[in-house]
Amino acid sequence: MSSSSTDTYVDVTMPQMGVSVAEGTVVEWKKQVGDWIEADEIIASISTDKIDTDVESPATGRVSEILVDVGDTVDVGTVMARIATDAKPGEAHRSENGVGTGEAAAALEAPGEAGELSGDTEAEHAGTAQKVQRQAGGRRYSPVVMRIAAEHGIDLSQVQGTGRGGRVSKKDVLAFLEQGPAQEPPMHIESPYKPDTPTPPRKPKPRLARPQEPAPAPAAGGQPLSRMRQAIGARMVESLQTAATCTTIAEADMTRIEAARKASGLSYLPYQARATVETLLEFPALNATLENDGTHTVYRDAVHLGIAVSLGEGGLIVPVIRDAQDLSVEGLAKRIKDIARRARSNELAPDEVRGGTFTITNPGGFGSIMATPVINLPQVAILDTEAVVKRPVVVTDEFGNDSIAIRSMTYLCMSWDHRALDGALAAQFLTALRKKLEAWPIN
Amino acid sequence: MPTLTYLQAISDAMREEMRADERVFLMGEDIGVFGGAFKVTDGFIDEFGPKRVMDTPLAESAIIGCAIGASVEGMRPIAEMQFSDFVSCGFDQLVNVAGKTYYRMGLSVNITVRLPSGGGFSGGPFHSQNPEAWFMHAPGLKIVAPSTAEDAKGLLISAVRDPNPVLFMEHKHLYRRVKGEVPGGTYETPFTARIAREGTDLTVITYGAMVHTALEATADLEGSVEVLDLRSLVPLDEEAILRSVRKTSKVVIVDEANQMCAAGAQVAALIAERAWEDLDGPVVRVATPDVPIPFSPPLEQAVLPQVDDVREACRELLEY
Numbered sequence: 001m002s003s004s005s006t007d008t009y010v011d012v013t014m015p016q017m018g019v020s021v022a023e024g025t026v027v028e029w030k031k032q033v034g035d036w037i038e039a040d041e042i043i044a045s046i047s048t049d050k051i052d053t054d055v056e057s058p059a060t061g062r063v064s065e066i067l068v069d070v071g072d073t074v075d076v077g078t079v080m081a082r083i084a085t086d087a088k089p090g091e092a093h094r095s096e097n098g099v100g101t102g103e104a105a106a107a108l109e110a111p112g113e114a115g116e117l118s119g120d121t122e123a124e125h126a127g128t129a130q131k132v133q134r135q136a137g138g139r140r141y142s143p144v145v146m147r148i149a150a151e152h153g154i155d156l157s158q159v160q161g162t163g164r165g166g167r168v169s170k171k172d173v174l175a176f177l178e179q180g181p182a183q184e185p186p187m188h189i190e191s192p193y194k195p196d197t198p199t200p201p202r203k204p205k206p207r208l209a210r211p212q213e214p215a216p217a218p219a220a221g222g223q224p225l226s227r228m229r230q231a232i233g234a235r236m237v238e239s240l241q242t243a244a245t246c247t248t249i250a251e252a253d254m255t256r257i258e259a260a261r262k263a264s265g266l267s268y269l270p271y272q273a274r275a276t277v278e279t280l281l282e283f284p285a286l287n288a289t290l291e292n293d294g295t296h297t298v299y300r301d302a303v304h305l306g307i308a309v310s311l312g313e314g315g316l317i318v319p320v321i322r323d324a325q326d327l328s329v330e331g332l333a334k335r336i337k338d339i340a341r342r343a344r345s346n347e348l349a350p351d352e353v354r355g356g357t358f359t360i361t362n363p364g365g366f367g368s369i370m371a372t373p374v375i376n377l378p379q380v381a382i383l384d385t386e387a388v389v390k391r392p393v394v395v396t397d398e399f400g401n402d403s404i405a406i407r408s409m410t411y412l413c414m415s416w417d418h419r420a421l422d423g424a425l426a427a428q429f430l431t432a433l434r435k436k437l438e439a440w441p442i443n
Numbered sequence: 444m445p446t447l448t449y450l451q452a453i454s455d456a457m458r459e460e461m462r463a464d465e466r467v468f469l470m471g472e473d474i475g476v477f478g479g480a481f482k483v484t485d486g487f488i489d490e491f492g493p494k495r496v497m498d499t500p501l502a503e504s505a506i507i508g509c510a511i512g513a514s515v516e517g518m519r520p521i522a523e524m525q526f527s528d529f530v531s532c533g534f535d536q537l538v539n540v541a542g543k544t545y546y547r548m549g550l551s552v553n554i555t556v557r558l559p560s561g562g563g564f565s566g567g568p569f570h571s572q573n574p575e576a577w578f579m580h581a582p583g584l585k586i587v588a589p590s591t592a593e594d595a596k597g598l599l600i601s602a603v604r605d606p607n608p609v610l611f612m613e614h615k616h617l618y619r620r621v622k623g624e625v626p627g628g629t630y631e632t633p634f635t636a637r638i639a640r641e642g643t644d645l646t647v648i649t650y651g652a653m654v655h656t657a658l659e660a661t662a663d664l665e666g667s668v669e670v671l672d673l674r675s676l677v678p679l680d681e682e683a684i685l686r687s688v689r690k691t692s693k694v695v696i697v698d699e700a701n702q703m704c705a706a707g708a709q710v711a712a713l714i715a716e717r718a719w720e721d722l723d724g725p726v727v728r729v730a731t732p733d734v735p736i737p738f739s740p741p742l743e744q745a746v747l748p749q750v751d752d753v754r755e756a757c758r759e760l761l762e763y
Binding site for chain 1: 692719720721724762763
């Protein structure tokens, strides 16, 4: 980082404090401009939404510039200060040589500096612009179009615009959504998690001895499972071996949700999640954990809702929406979208995948209509929401007359731990959930 | 149900309410023997007598002030401003006394002030204004503005029965142009918005005479246009506005009032704040420019929002 031919500078940047931290706030500068600092000496205290910590100097030298004021919050990676590494201890800072003082002097002394700083900013902006560009294909979109696209994971550059000047209107994006249901499930996309670097291939062990055949060449042989797959496997086996897993299935008429969903542009999941959260508050026995040591905890006031996010081949992760009871359908939709996105880009913090009290898994986007999910221990139940399909069903009007109608139906499949509760409660829970979904208010 | 004009519906509301409740009485300039400048109270003095149909001096401050005092004593006065423009002379009584008495002293000011408003008949700058926004800005006053005969009667009865001071904006241009079936007896219309026509592609939000302009302007457009008649400006039916915007994602707001800080400005702000993620285009306003209303008929037509202005704004936004 040289800003002139004679001086060498090292940047002090806002450090990355764990995967989920995107920004930090400067609490205190321990050194001021002109102070000498040793490498690894603390230069500043910062605070993030997770932790408060100190920032160590990356180099030995003299603090030449402080670019972020105390109290300001900046993105991870932002240059907070610069250290002149050519300076010598005891040597006066240039600003002390009577040329000028403070920032003005720094600017005068290092004419390249300002340029460099703006260079950084521009680079950052260019990055953002590129992101937007990539996402938007160089076109501009109205808020509602952006929202629907975000909720459904639509690449707007694929949408044909029929508005003025080819603008993509709400109608266009809804039409696109209608015609391309393959775009629908945003949570099931190819995994961004790369399998761990394979350990040197073990000698393949054919399950059945076939002495006549030569051992297959390693290239054609198996690869070890990724660490994530191994972890999932261990937890699933543990669950099935530990819990007394039963599955109860109820059928729900989703026609009203379908109507609400069409009006709002959201997927089914946030509605199902909201209804589930409300029902859990009525049936706290299902909003509970049962530890191996027999500790049984029932959560009566808060639902920390796990949402299983498929990472495609890579596996599965269950981020937790804490205090889901405080969120509306729209709020849940936003949070689900957010955690799914961050799960896929490996940005979840460890805390965000712990502490769930109930889990929803939602493979229906792939078209399945029924499943028996595996309980996410130590929770005592998991709800599996499946595809919504139109079926002829018997409906009864207010006078008791029956008729056959086409309704949007789905199965609500819930696995629960018979150690913690009994089937009657599971059935009551699902019935209450079904009633909520079937009576959903439509504006 | 009898078919009444907007004006007859207003008369009917007062007549029925006066028959039903002897606390109700009228005050205004020339409303007695003469029957009012627009003949809204024609014949009232014969039925109810001069004590309940009081001719007053040309002093709006006195009219509103007396009404406030009477209401504090338990009466339910209905005060007529001969033209809504003249209410400026009663501004202090309305804004500082009527609007704040409950807040200051816990006394209900149960008055109704009728304000014949609006232009379109070459009335010039003193007889054509839409002053509702002056009072929207003043806490403590309710403001309603019917567009149909049925709502004119129902809203006026609701206004008389409401324990707060209510300004009843009756549009002069609608007096004899708008007719409709009006239920007999007394009934209340809530201070909420009404969907004048359902639609899916764009919402026109307006009130008063402009509801008819909007309906006519959008009747034969390509695209399904919803027309939302606010009916009440204070309280503003925010949920109805947001519901419609969330459905259509495009909004044209029409005010006959001068554009600056008109009722529609508040609606636009609400939408920007609470329906941002549902918008598929700019919030468009059609309103009277910030000029006095001219006498000259062609000039007046040029400043007041016309059917073509609204149609063009809607067409533009539908194509956006």
